Amino acid sequence: xxxxxxxxxxxxxxxxxxxxxxxxxxxxxxxxxxxxxxxxxxxxxxxxxxxxxxxxxxxxxxxxxxxxxxxxxxxxxxxxxxxxxxxxxxxxxxxxxxxxxxxxxxxxxxxxxxxxxxxxxxxxxxxxxxxxxxxxxxxxxxxxxxxxxxxxxxxxxxxxxxxxxxxxxxxxxxxxxxxxxxxxxxxxxxxxxxxxxxxxxxxxxxxxxxxxxxxxxxxxxxxxxx
Ligand code: NI
Numbered sequence: 001x002x003x004x005x006x007x008x009x010x011x012x013x014x015x016x017x018x019x020x021x022x023x024x025x026x027x028x029x030x031x032x033x034x035x036x037x038x039x040x041x042x043x044x045x046x047x048x049x050x051x052x053x054x055x056x057x058x059x060x061x062x063x064x065x066x067x068x069x070x071x072x073x074x075x076x077x078x079x080x081x082x083x084x085x086x087x088x089x090x091x092x093x094x095x096x097x098x099x100x101x102x103x104x105x106x107x108x109x110x111x112x113x114x115x116x117x118x119x120x121x122x123x124x125x126x127x128x129x130x131x132x133x134x135x136x137x138x139x140x141x142x143x144x145x146x147x148x149x150x151x152x153x154x155x156x157x158x159x160x161x162x163x164x165x166x167x168x169x170x171x172x173x174x175x176x177x178x179x180x181x182x183x184x185x186x187x188x189x190x191x192x193x194x195x196x197x198x199x200x201x202x203x204x205x206x207x208x209x210x211x212x213x214x215x216x217x218x219x220x221x222x223x224x225x226x
Contacts, residue, residue, distance in 0.1 A: 001073070001152075001153075001154065001183060001186070001187045001190070002134060002136065002141055002143070002151060002152070002153045003069075003073050003151070003152045003153075003190075004145060004149060004150070004151055004152075005064075005067060005069050005070050005073075005117075005149065005150045005151075005152060006069075006146075006148075006149050007148050007149065008060065008063050008064060008067060008070075008119060008148060008149070008150050009059070009060065009063055009148050010148075011148065013059065013063075014121070014147060014148045017056045017059060017060075017121075018121045018147075018170070020052045020055070020056060021046060021052055021053070021056055021084055021121070021170070022170070023052075024046055024050055024052045024053070025046075025047075025050070026044040026045065026046060026086065027044065027045060027046070027047055028044065028045075029041055029042070029043040029044055029045040029085055029093075030042075031045065031047075032045060032048070032083070034099050036096060036097075037093075037096050037099075039094075040093060040094025040095065040096055040160075041093050041094070041096070042087075042091045042092055042093065043085045043086065043087045043091050043092075043093060043161075044085065044086050044087075044088075044091075045083060045084060045085045045086075046083065046084040046085075048081070048083060048105050049105065049106075053082075053083065053084055054081065056082070056084070056172070057081045057082035057083070057084075057172070057174075058081070060082045060119055060172055060174075061079050061081065061082060061174075064076075064079065064117075064150075065079070070150075070152070072190055072193045072194065073152055073186075073190045074115055074117075074152060074176050074178055074186075075178050075179040075180050075186060075189065075220075075224075076176045076177070076178060076179070077111075077176075077177045077178060077179050077225075077226065078104070078109075078111040078176070078177040079174060079175075079176050079177075080102055080104060080111060080113075080174045080175045080176070081104070081105060081174065082119065082172045082173070082174040083172065083173055083174060084170075084171070084172050084173075085170075085171055085172075085173060086168055086169060086170045086171070087130055087161060087163075087164040087168065087169040088164055088167070088168040088169070089164070090163045090164065090165060091163065091164055092129075092160070092161055092162055092163040092164070093160055093161040094160055095135075095158050095159070095160045096158070096159070096160065097156070097157070097158055097159075098113055098116055098155055098159075098175065099113065100112060100113060100155070101113070102175060111175070111177040112155075112177045112181070113155040113175035113176075113177070114154070114155050114175075114176060114177055114178040114180075114181055114183075114186075115152055115153070115154060115155055115175065115176040115178055116152075116153050116154070116155050116157075116159075116173070116174075116175055116176075117150055117151070117152050117153075117173065117174055117175070117176060118132055118143075118150060118151050118171050118172070118173050119149075119150040119171060119172040119173070120144075120145045120146065120147055120148070120149055120150065120170075120171055121147060121170040121171060121172065122147060122167070122168060122169055122170040122171075123146055123147040124144045124145070124146065126167045126168070127164050127166055127167030127168055127169050128164070128165045128166040128167065129162045129163045129164045129165045129166070129169075130144065130161060130162060130163075130164040130169035131143065131144045131161070131162045132144070132151065132159060132160075132161055133159060133160050133161075133162060134153050134157050134158075134159045135157055135158040135159065136157060152176075154183045155175060156183065179220070179223075179224040179225065179226065180220075180223050180224060180225075181225060182223075185223050188219075189216065189219060189220060189223075192212070192215075192216050192219075193216060195212075196209065196212050196213055196216060199212070
């Protein structure tokens with residue numbers, strides 16, 4: 001499932017965070033790429049231990065953990081501290097798959113990358129190209145979102161970023177280990193939760209709301225891996 005999460009940071013916080021990361025010292029993005037990724041990756045990144053990266057990363061992670069749509073869709077167990085990249089002057093990232101396991105910096109704790117998330121700092125009017133292309137069972141999806149919005153997509157998918165031919169694409173990216181490893185199960189739980197929420201608004205006292213909520217939690221109990 002590909003899902004857009006709108007307005008993770010309000011405009012004032014977004015502007016302040018963007019200013020801080022734009023002023024930081026950037027390095028070659030190949031520093032964190034794996035063997036296959038390094039051959040097709042051409043961008044810049046903030047070092048993971050950069051104080052600005054840590055501070056803004058925490059801000060994004062905190063906002064997500066308070067976002068009902070994100071929580072319902074991702075069912076997060078671990079969120080890797082967000083990282084930051086930018087593409088300019090024809091830079092791009094060819095087709096690749098993200099590594100399955102990542103180590104959380106400073107902890108030695110390893111996590112599975114069930115979901116990938118890209119958060120857009122620059123709006124689509126600021127640059128040409130720079131689309132995130134995600135290959136899905138139904139074909140390729142092209143994603144370029146408004147500033148402050150994020151896209152959530154399965155970590156299993158092949159994806160790429162097309163060359164930026166004007167301006168600068170500035171994003172944060174990170175991975176999530178979900179309580180639910182399988183995308184199909186996670187998608188069903190998300191659809192069920194969405195339907196229950198809607199039913200709860202339209203017909204709060206209907207006894208089926210409680211019954212369906214029970215089924216949702218019992219499925220979660222069956223499938224969740226802690
Ligand atoms: Ni990737």
